[in-house]
Amino acid sequence: MPERAKKNSDLELPPEILDLLKGNDELELEDVDMVVDEIEFLYQAGVMPALQRMVASRAKPTSLLDAPFTLPVQKYPGEIVEVTLGATKSQGGSRGKPIVIGGEKSPSFYTFENPTLNAPVISLDVFDQKVPIPKAVKTNFNDAIQDPVSWAKFAVDKFGAQMITLHLVSIDPLNPKPSTPAEAAKTVEDVLQAVDVPLVVGGCGDPKKDLEVFEKVTAVAEGERLLISTVTLDMDIEKSAKLIKQYGHVALAFSPMDLNQARELNRRLLEYLPKEQIIMDTTTAALGYGLDYAYTIMERARLAGLMGDPELQQPMSSGTTNAWAAREAWQTMDPQWGDKALRGPLWETVTGLTLLLAGVDLFMMLHPAAVKTMRNTIKRLTDKRGAADVAQIANWVSTKI
Amino acid sequence: MSGKETKGGIKQLSPIDVYMLLPKTNCKECGEDNCMAFATKVVNREVSVDQCPSLLTKANQKNYAKLKEMLKPAVKEVTVGVGDSAINVGGKLVMYRHEFTYTNPTAIAIDVTDEMSDEELLSRVKKTQEFTYLYIGNDLKLQMIAVRSTSNDADKFKATVKTVAENTNLPMILCSIDPAIIESGLMAIPKARPLIYAATKDNWKEMAELALMYKCPLVVSAPNDISLLKSMVKTMNEYGLEDLVLDPGTFTSSGLGDTINNFTMIRRAACTMGDELLGYPTIGTPITAWTESTGSPTVKAWNEAYVASMLVTRFADLMIMHGTEGWALLPLTVLRQNIYTDPRKPVAVEAGLRTIGTPDEHSPVLMTSNFALTYYTVAQDIESSGNAAYLIVVDSEGTAIDSGVAGRKLTAETVADAIKESKLEEKVNHRKLIIPGKAARISGEIEELSNWQVLVGPRDSSGIAKFLQDTWK
Ligand code: SF4
Numbered sequence: 001m002p003e004r005a006k007k008n009s010d011l012e013l014p015p016e017i018l019d020l021l022k023g024n025d026e027l028e029l030e031d032v033d034m035v036v037d038e039i040e041f042l043y044q045a046g047v048m049p050a051l052q053r054m055v056a057s058r059a060k061p062t063s064l065l066d067a068p069f070t071l072p073v074q075k076y077p078g079e080i081v082e083v084t085l086g087a088t089k090s091q092g093g094s095r096g097k098p099i100v101i102g103g104e105k106s107p108s109f110y111t112f113e114n115p116t117l118n119a120p121v122i123s124l125d126v127f128d129q130k131v132p133i134p135k136a137v138k139t140n141f142n143d144a145i146q147d148p149v150s151w152a153k154f155a156v157d158k159f160g161a162q163m164i165t166l167h168l169v170s171i172d173p174l175n176p177k178p179s180t181p182a183e184a185a186k187t188v189e190d191v192l193q194a195v196d197v198p199l200v201v202g203g204c205g206d207p208k209k210d211l212e213v214f215e216k217v218t219a220v221a222e223g224e225r226l227l228i229s230t231v232t233l234d235m236d237i238e239k240s241a242k243l244i245k246q247y248g249h250v251a252l253a254f255s256p257m258d259l260n261q262a263r264e265l266n267r268r269l270l271e272y273l274p275k276e277q278i279i280m281d282t283t284t285a286a287l288g289y290g291l292d293y294a295y296t297i298m299e300r301a302r303l304a305g306l307m308g309d310p311e312l313q314q315p316m317s318s319g320t321t322n323a324w325a326a327r328e329a330w331q332t333m334d335p336q337w338g339d340k341a342l343r344g345p346l347w348e349t350v351t352g353l354t355l356l357l358a359g360v361d362l363f364m365m366l367h368p369a370a371v372k373t374m375r376n377t378i379k380r381l382t383d384k385r386g387a388a389d390v391a392q393i394a395n396w397v398s399t400k401i
Numbered sequence: 402m403s404g405k406e407t408k409g410g411i412k413q414l415s416p417i418d419v420y421m422l423l424p425k426t427n428c429k430e431c432g433e434d435n436c437m438a439f440a441t442k443v444v445n446r447e448v449s450v451d452q453c454p455s456l457l458t459k460a461n462q463k464n465y466a467k468l469k470e471m472l473k474p475a476v477k478e479v480t481v482g483v484g485d486s487a488i489n490v491g492g493k494l495v496m497y498r499h500e501f502t503y504t505n506p507t508a509i510a511i512d513v514t515d516e517m518s519d520e521e522l523l524s525r526v527k528k529t530q531e532f533t534y535l536y537i538g539n540d541l542k543l544q545m546i547a548v549r550s551t552s553n554d555a556d557k558f559k560a561t562v563k564t565v566a567e568n569t570n571l572p573m574i575l576c577s578i579d580p581a582i583i584e585s586g587l588m589a590i591p592k593a594r595p596l597i598y599a600a601t602k603d604n605w606k607e608m609a610e611l612a613l614m615y616k617c618p619l620v621v622s623a624p625n626d627i628s629l630l631k632s633m634v635k636t637m638n639e640y641g642l643e644d645l646v647l648d649p650g651t652f653t654s655s656g657l658g659d660t661i662n663n664f665t666m667i668r669r670a671a672c673t674m675g676d677e678l679l680g681y682p683t684i685g686t687p688i689t690a691w692t693e694s695t696g697s698p699t700v701k702a703w704n705e706a707y708v709a710s711m712l713v714t715r716f717a718d719l720m721i722m723h724g725t726e727g728w729a730l731l732p733l734t735v736l737r738q739n740i741y742t743d744p745r746k747p748v749a750v751e752a753g754l755r756t757i758g759t760p761d762e763h764s765p766v767l768m769t770s771n772f773a774l775t776y777y778t779v780a781q782d783i784e785s786s787g788n789a790a791y792l793i794v795v796d797s798e799g800t801a802i803d804s805g806v807a808g809r810k811l812t813a814e815t816v817a818d819a820i821k822e823s824k825l826e827e828k829v830n831h832r833k834l835i836i837p838g839k840a841a842r843i844s845g846e847i848e849e850l851s852n853w854q855v856l857v858g859p860r861d862s863s864g865i866a867k868f869l870q871d872t873w874k
Contacts, residue, residue, distance in 0.1 A: 060639070060640050060641075061636050061639045061640065062606075064602065064605070064633060064636050065635045065639060066632055066635075067628070067631040067632040067634070067635040068628065068631075069627045069630075069670075071666065072666050072669045072670045072674050072676070074669075074673075109661055109665075110662070111658060112662050112665075112666055132860065174841060174842060205806075205807060205842065206842070234809060255808070256800070256807065256809060256810060258808075283804055283807070283808060285800075285801060287735055288536065288732075288738075288774065289772070289774055289775075289801050290772065290774075290800065290801055290804065291736070291739050292498075292739035292744070293744075295498070296498050296499045299497065299498070299499065300499050303497070322803070322804075325801065327861055327863065328732075328735070331861075331863065333727075335727075336727045337534075337727035337728060337731050338727040338728030339728055340728070342703070342726075342728040343727075343728035343731065346703065346706060346707065346729065346732050347732050349710075350710045350732045350733070353710055353711050353714075354710065354711075354736065354740075357661075357711060373703075373707055377657065377707070377711075380654070380655060380656075380657040380658050381657065381658045381661060383655065385658065385659055387652075387658060387659060388624070388625040388650065388652045388655070388656025388659040388660065389652070389655065390624045390625055392652070392656075393650060393651070393652060393689045393692065394624070395692075396686065396688060396689045396691075397577060397599075398549065398550060398551050398577065399692045400514070400516065400551045401514075401691045401692070401723055
């Protein structure tokens, strides 16, 4: 190949143009050079017509070609169990309105397949004693967090909480003066009196003490359909399940990011409890601190349930408040990372939204801004399809912000 | 959704399929012991078939082509920019994260406009270029600059593109629906291979010509209309354009449900139904949150950030954003890093004894989990406290302290075993172990099992310096 032509082939020209040049046998090399030089010139001057004519010699569509799109729907042999939390007076409890979660027939928000039957629900955290709470959260609750009753009332009245999670952390044997099962049960009764939303009652994480407390709590709240949080593999499962069944509550089956353990726990609970009385929690890790793993376990659990695995068809719950374990959520950082009063709740929001898309049905959350964003988003995701207004975003490209 | 349905999917592709098409000479030129070993790595996407030299010879041309076709990702990989700063988007092999590690983390572009003052323009470019956050040994970064024409003045746009190009080598997205404006921008950077945003149902011919002429990847845009999107892709293919990016529109308020549906449908059609016309990378535009008529800038930045986070999870390969606040971008870039890690295991470091500084027999002994992030943070905090120390990294199966304790992966037994294995009893003259505050629950049991005295340290390792100062004399 003559030197000049070789040099020109190094130019970064569109392949179509090079093809065109190559394809023309009659073209002398000298001519090729000329054309290439011309193109370079055209590039600079931005005069297009000559070039367009050249490119146009290949047949091109003059109108849009048809390519029909059919919704990519699939069939799933399984579906998620529906679970009711809270019971009204006529149902044997005293809640204003029960809440139903679960029942999905498709992965979360695949509304092109199936509408969302029951929108995911958010329960606000209340603790029965002082716990380390980020300032960004504290400022929203003022003095209400002094005791669990006023805290719960505040969460319902001020923030419209659909549910309350009462964490009985004061029972922890590690406390200098842990509260007794009877004291804890009294707190549950008081909160039930103060608010009429369905309740989650959480222990301290000590399998023995928790069960002692649940024994009392399930009895005093008979018929209320509390969510008892949590039942774990190292607890006396038979005893826990029987209590929950006898007094008409729901078990929250907690497993440590391990699908086999989640299955095993559900399997064992199912020996004593109907499936409508079990919700599962496969562990929530904070954004940046293992959320990836938590997300994938939940997504896999949900897909497996839909594909027919009877041991993974329980609705899922997430302790989204764990997001605050991430130091980036609460720490004052270099100014470049902005105000932690925003960074923190966004951290919780992103943790929650990610798990929302994995299939979580019930969220236990802390910060009102995160809760509000989640609620708005859930509403939009469960909206009827076709709410998008194309005109609204039509001009974003040229809009001054 | 199951492996069987994954087109070109990882699970149905066995090393044997690949092996059959390799030269089978076991010549080791690829660096593997034999062709079978190489085939296994190819299937795991650890190496490219291009690393087998004899496969690239003429004699093996057919098999090479077959392998390429077989290994083709469900979502095409598209390159934006040129040279070292070029970035790849798309190239997805699977729909769900657990099936295989996602490739090419969602690229984030920050916008500038041709009506910004030079000062604002340059400060946004600089901020984008310099954004970095060190997280588990990775620098989290932003990838691109999107230049928008708000002036609708071709010369202004051209000048702005030029200024941007002079001040950064980040790849660009040129944004306008007016082909004349895009053309003038392209003339400013004729060889930079920016992404053109966007071909629409009204301008597609002109945009296609420009993409052809300047060899640029092109966004095809059809808000909330996948049929139209498909038909435009087909038309562009016919035009000879293969480097396409799909924009189904990003609605950040009402219509968010449609948006999530659209991204999901596109990805499923590509990954599980073999729809090649939708097998292209997707672009999200959370920036549309800023065009809402109400809300303060903070609210808009908030909305943009959380919608962007959902798009990271739900299949966006590229995103254009406006907000540059650290509080918004930090959670987003951390999420992106999380979603794009290897799904099969939590990020863990090796368990065992570490030394910080040069500890002696009086030095404190601390303990942490082997979750990578926890380990790095704790090690760094001890180091910056100025103390020499021993750090026992306990195998918590890669979980953080709190979830490890709750999930019984970090137990008194594992801690006691780790103390024993560390042989620290021969190295220090005390028997005091400082454990994280979040592991307080197991302190008693550790004491029983190990016969060491346990000191419960701070709940967050940032308190270690003070803790050591107060308690370690
Ligand atoms: S270079 Fe190719 S032929 Fe040689 S061992 Fe590797 S895979 Fe086999």
